[in-house]
Amino acid sequence: MRLQSIVSVCTTLSLFIAVNGYAAEKDPVVATFATVGDSREEPSDKLNAQDKIWLQNTKAWSRIMREIQTQKPHALFFNGDMIMGYTTDKNALNRQYAYWRGMVTTLQENGTYVLPVPGNHEVQEKFKDNGKTKKIARQSNEDSWRENMGDLIVDAGRWKATVGSDLQAFDVKNVPQIGSADNISTDQSQLSYSFDFAGQHFAVINTDPVGNDGHAPAAWLAADFAQAKARGAKRFFVFGHKPAYTYFYKPGIDLEGMDKFPENQQAFWQTIEQYGATYFCGHEHIYNVMQPTLASGGKAYQVMVGSGGSPFSAEPADSQNPNDRMYAWAVVKVHASGKVVIEAHGFDERYGPTRLLKRVTL
DSSP: OHHHHHHHHHHHHHHHHHHHHHHHHHSOEEEEEEEEOOOBOOOOTTSOHHHHHHOBOHHHHHHHHHHHHHHOOSEEEEOSOOSOOOSOOHHHHHHHHHHHHHHHHHHHHTTOEEEEOOOHHHHEEEEEETTEEEEEEOHHHHHHHHHHHGGGTTOHHHHHHHHSSOOBOOOTTOSOOBTSTTOBOSOOTTTSEEEEETTEEEEEOOSSOTTSTTOOOHHHHHHHHHHHHHHTOOOEEEEOSSOSSOOOSSTTOOOOSGGGSHHHHHHHHHHHHHTTOEEEEOSSSSEEEEOTTGGGTOOOEEEEEOOSSSOOSSOTTTOSOGGGGEEEEEEEEEETTSOEEEEEEEEETTOOOOEEEEEEEO
């Protein structure tokens, strides 16, 4: 009887492997990427001596990178606020960028290309004006971004050496133009950009351009997507810092994203819905997955992963959702058929075991 049970189990297991192996062969994964944002720290006496200098949550961010490395994605899109910034002091900016760049080098050397996304801490200056705190994007900070991150945006040769295959359709001139409908006043090269990989389209947007803070380049994105669709792109993914829709983890919080400017928000989200795109963002230091227009027939997802190490937005008493205080990231697998699987992984503030938080199939 025991022998028959063993044979039965082995037969079932063999059949499972054969069927699933065949399914994987029939619809292989053609592109995979991870995404997260917001690893910078606030100046605080609670920081260790190292992090006081670099203003980085080294412990959380380094663990997230180790976890991502084991998942072996082709790319990591980091959705902004990798440095504390908020200054026009180039020496301070260069020092903080250098530390963050050093931390991500291991990923680059082990098959995961790192693609940075500008956040408000990188491009804005924070200052007092008549007793009021202001945060305004500065051209000098956009220049510092390019000086420190431009070699990654996008180096086709380095991509192939890292990933093992080519990307396509990257054009350094394909950016929101000065004087365009997106109210652009400065050079946006290497701040907003796009490319194709494995038949999929990827777009990065600067949500705080000089003179138009808090706005997405919605007109540029619509034109960029139309061109990508004409090339035959199957799936569309967008990465920005500020959300299109604020996540209200508790009542009464301020608007944090494009919803401060409803006309821009609606134009941006219309393109996301039209192309069945997925928008990945941060800014709120929290993990959340939503379909913001589901009640009105929309299907597109906003995936917020501003949970890379910055102080949590939600205080312990703010929410009954334990995921609101998780260090979390998303890993996305795109299959040849166009099927997309998004998995969010995370660990709690006590650095307990990593667990799967959510799986979404598109």
